[in-house]
Amino acid sequence: MAYEMIKPLLFKLNPEHAHALVECSLRALSASFPGALSFLAHKYIVDDESLRQKLLGLDFNNPVGLAGGFDKNATMIRPLSALGFGFLEVGTFTPKPQEGNEKPRLFRLVKQESIQNAMGFNNEGAEKIALRLAKTYPFVLPLGVNIGKNKITPNDKALEDYFTLFRDFKDLCDYFIVNISSPNTKNLRELQNDDFLNTLLEEAKKITSKPILIKIAPDMKIDDALNLCENAIKKGADGFILANTSVDYSLLDNNRTFGGISGRLITEKSGIFFKEVAKILFGKTLLIASGGIDSADIAYERIKNGANLVQVYTALIFKGPSLVKNINQNLIELLRKDGFLHISEAVGVNLK
Structure with a gap:
């Protein structure tokens, strides 16, 4: 109720100003x-044994996590944990500080409960953020660090950016997310190829023993995504986040053909993409579903289609801080309704 009173005031502000206000608060x-x-x-916080899982050697109290991009500089870890998340992802971090793309670059699509963003990995850089994380880590929740290359780094030099970040954060997180799928850094998605990932994973495994997840785009052809993921598994990838924002501008009713779309507009697209990829990858690796998840029903469907965990972001903006609690409480009811005693029984049940 309180958020419904504050939300109209926040939505009168520029989206970036509103986010900054929330962060400061x-x-x-x-x-x-x-x-x-x-x-x-x-x-x-919803504390229920039926939602707890041990994955990647880590304890997840519930399956609902915060996706990367909300806490870009790792400044909100403690207060965000109090909102009931089962795990947190911070970043995307780059080796050097960068401002991101030109403004305006963030737009609310209020009627569609969606966001269009062209932020461009704006962050304070690895050195400053690592000092901050050193005061927080280890944390009570599994903490993932999302890493990406600097805008000024050409693709043929991108590997060194990622290796630098693995070295800088290897003792400051529980797992890594390699972001090669943001549409907001020019040509970044070209790194979604076997040669790049082979070299990255081979060398990264020499730097860190922490799990490494790959975040891919929902706009990839299914066969291409499967080939990429299966090859990455062979080279040591520990899991995948399916998926990032979409550049399917046919979903929009505006003429802005830039940036990535998140939220309810991509619920169906992300759900189909996840389902098709999970049909083949389920049981071979960890799968985190992301994209357009704003309710327990949608989260549960992704879980039944093979998701070990789910992530939210855009829905948090539109539904407020009670989102995670509502999803978790309703997940418990959905599990009971289907006769499951534990969430692990529901994971991938549609594929068995």
Whole structure:
């Protein structure tokens, strides 16, 4: 109820200004009123044995995580954990600080409960963020670090950017996410190829023993995505996030043909992409579903189609801080309705 009162005021602000206000508020709350985090945790965290899983050697209290892009500089880890997430992903981080693309670059599509963004990996850079993370890690929740190359780094030099980031954060996270699928860094998606991933994974495994996940685009052809993923598994990839934002501008009712689309507009597209890829990959690797998930029903469908975990982001903007609690509470009911005692029984049930 409280968010429904605040939301109209936030939505009158420029989207980036609104995000900055939320970030400042959460940071201030965490720093000045530590008791407030306990209050939020009591209000939003769903603690139920049926949702707990051990994956990648990590304990996940529930399957709902925060996708990369919300906490770009790892400044909100503690307050975000109080909102009931089972795991958090921070970033995308690049070796050097960068401002991102020109503004305006973030647009709300309110009627469609979606976002169109062309942010471009704006972040404070590895050195500053690593110092901040060193004060937080290890954390009470599994913490993933999303890494990408700098805009000024040509693709033929991109490997060194990723290797630098593996070295900088190998002792400051629980797993890595290799972002080669954002549409907002020119030619980045060209790195979604076997040669690049083969070399990256072979060398990364020498740098870190932490699990490495690959985040891919929902706009890939299914066969291409499967070939890429199956080859990456052979080279040591520990899992995949399916998927990033979409550049299918036919989904829009505006003329902005740039950036990536997230939210309800890509629910169907992301769901189909996940289902088709999971048909082949399920049981071979860890699968995290992302893209257009804003309810327990959608999350549960992805889980039954093979998702070990799910991630949300855009829905948090439109539905507010009770989103994760509502998804988890309703997931418990959906599991019980189908006669499952534990979420692991539901994972991939549609594929068995």
